[in-house]
Amino acid sequence: MSISWEEFGWEELADGVGRRRLPVWDATVALVVGTTGALLFDTGATLREGAEIRTQAQALLGGRRVTHIALSHPHFDHVLGTGAFAGVQIYAAAGMDRVLDAGREELRLDAIRQGVPEADATSSTDIVIRPHHLITHDWSIDLGGRDVLLSLLGPAHSPQDLVAVVPDAGVVLCGDLVEESGEPPAGPDATPGLWPHALDRLLGLGGPSARYVPGHGSVVDAAFVRTQRSALAARFGVS
Numbered sequence: 001m002s003i004s005w006e007e008f009g010w011e012e013l014a015d016g017v018g019r020r021r022l023p024v025w026d027a028t029v030a031l032v033v034g035t036t037g038a039l040l041f042d043t044g045a046t047l048r049e050g051a052e053i054r055t056q057a058q059a060l061l062g063g064r065r066v067t068h069i070a071l072s073h074p075h076f077d078h079v080l081g082t083g084a085f086a087g088v089q090i091y092a093a094a095g096m097d098r099v100l101d102a103g104r105e106e107l108r109l110d111a112i113r114q115g116v117p118e119a120d121a122t123s124s125t126d127i128v129i130r131p132h133h134l135i136t137h138d139w140s141i142d143l144g145g146r147d148v149l150l151s152l153l154g155p156a157h158s159p160q161d162l163v164a165v166v167p168d169a170g171v172v173l174c175g176d177l178v179e180e181s182g183e184p185p186a187g188p189d190a191t192p193g194l195w196p197h198a199l200d201r202l203l204g205l206g207g208p209s210a211r212y213v214p215g216h217g218s219v220v221d222a223a224f225v226r227t228q229r230s231a232l233a234a235r236f237g238v239s
Contacts, residue, residue, distance in 0.1 A: 014169035034143025043081035050081020072175025093160035180217025
């Protein structure tokens with residue numbers, strides 16, 4: 001399929017698979033395209049950013065719309081654009097619904113602490129959409145001639161880490177389980193002792209030749225993931 005990724009500032013990862021590194025926090029959003037559907041992985045840090053991503057995705061798709069969204073984990077820079085995608089089926093790890101309900105105010109405050117203008121943080125959290133599908137086991141989505149596997153690997157970076165594997169393209173969308181542009185942060189909701197083991201499972205899903213797309217930073221290979229796994233194990237004192 002012919003998609004002009006670069007025209008919109010996106011990076012082509014494989015035929016029908018691309019991603020964009022968003023400004024400010026360098027968070028990744030990715031688009032996986034099939035013949036009948038298109039999946040967006042994460043939605044940006046604000047409603048305004050989500051609306052821009054929606055417009056770009058529709059242009060990349062030749063007027064078609066995103067049909068599915070997968071959310072990698074419940075941190076503001078990956079989920080607060082979701083309100084721009086009314087009518088789209090949203091998938092996330094079980095427990096994400098509670099974070100987007102009971103934890104909505106903390107999500108708003110965290111966005112403000114990290115530099116999102118208060119008005120943008122408020123409008124984004126006011127209409128953030130709860131997931132329609134809560135994943136408790138591996139889940140395959142048929143986009144038409146292309147399957148995307150959603151797999152739970154948390155708790156690790158967060159309690160609800162979800163990754164997406166595009167087997168025919170050899171691409172793994174990692175969320176913040178992998179970061180290339182800096183040392184992976186372990187916030188108050190992280191489970192550091194399980195993070196290295198989550199990366200073992202990630203490598204098992206993608207294999208040695210996949211392209212691993214981090215939540216922040218450049219695309220990496222399996223060797224990078226193994227090195228980051230070893231660094232996390234040493235940092236957190238686990239094997």
